[in-house]
Amino acid sequence: MSFLSPFFNHLNIKDFIDILIVAILIYQLLLIVRGTKAAQMIVGLGFLFGLFWLGITFKLYSLNWVLAHFFDSFFIIVVVLFQDQFRSALASVGTRRNILTVFSKDVHDFEIDEIVEACGALSREKIGALIVIERTHGLLNYINTGTRLDSRIHSDIIYSIFESSSSLHDGAIILQNSKLTAAGCFLPLSKNFDIERHLGTRHRAALGLTEVTDALVITCSEESGKINLCVEGVFYLCKTEKELGQYLRHIWSNESLDSALRPIKTKDIVR
Structure with a gap:
């Protein structure tokens, strides 16, 4: 030396x-x-x-x-x-994770239940859906592409938006600060050419947004009815409503996952 x-x-x-x-x-x-x-x-x-x-x-x-x-x-x-x-x-840079979180375990657990209930109904009836939950990265650019609602988060509202008769069903809804902020929003499609070919536009949009922001995106497939949670460009299959709820509470409230569930690999779990 x-x-x-x-x-x-x-x-x-x-x-x-x-x-x-x-x-x-x-x-x-x-x-x-x-x-x-x-x-x-x-x-x-x-x-x-x-x-x-x-x-x-x-x-x-x-x-x-x-x-x-x-x-x-x-x-x-x-x-x-x-x-x-x-x-x-x-x-x-400079994000404040504990202040800007959408959900709080003690105060806003109701919103998670409403999201899970809506996804369950959409899955059973095989209605396609794209639900975005803002975390620390602002999504105003994408909110401005849709229709402003600023309503409370409720399963009936989410379900009615994605029905085929709704004029807003062909797009994403964005949840922000415990509100259903906008619907019919356009998301960036993933530029990753290695993703599976069977994934449609809805899933590619989920990947695209989570590749450039830390948002959570829930997709419901209209072909199979499967529910997926997309985090940082990775899909996590939720076989039941309970599994989706566990994943959301794990991310937002640090609740433990069942050993049968696939662990979420993320460097930025909100505490």
Whole structure:
């Protein structure tokens, strides 16, 4: 370790703080891209860096010329490739999880029951539905694409919105601050080309929103009647209304899940 001594001798407290901040930023970036297509793009960029190193080492002039011009615009390329991840990271800054939660275990447990009851009725009758629950990332951009309701959360209202005779059934409803804020909202479709082919537009919209925000999205399939909870780009099948209720209470109130249920993998469970 003696060869590192000159290096450490020139470090001061400011340098250590600088290194620590950069390390934290890199760690947070890795958490954001983990399990997403962005991770594959990072591997691709690493491969290009490897080629660049080979080009310099073995003096491959044509390869060096191409990659040198590519890396001249490296930061612009990174921003373009990872714009969704940067947006998600910036939206997470300064969020107040304990203040901005939609549900409270002691006060608003009623709303969870109403959502679960509505999803059960929709599932039994095989009526398609898309229900979004806002967490810490604001969804105003998506709320503005629909019709404002600002009503209380009630199973009958949710059910009636998604009936085929309703003019608002072809879209998502967004729940915000213990209110049914809007209906008929349009959500971004997932850009992930690796998702299963049998998933329709409703499920792709659920994936798309949860890939760029921390919202929870519940889908009811009109083909099979299956209920799924989408969290951070992952679907969790809810075979019964009870399972959906357990998942929601696990996320919002930290209640334990039955051992038979698939654990939710999320770095940001609201306490």
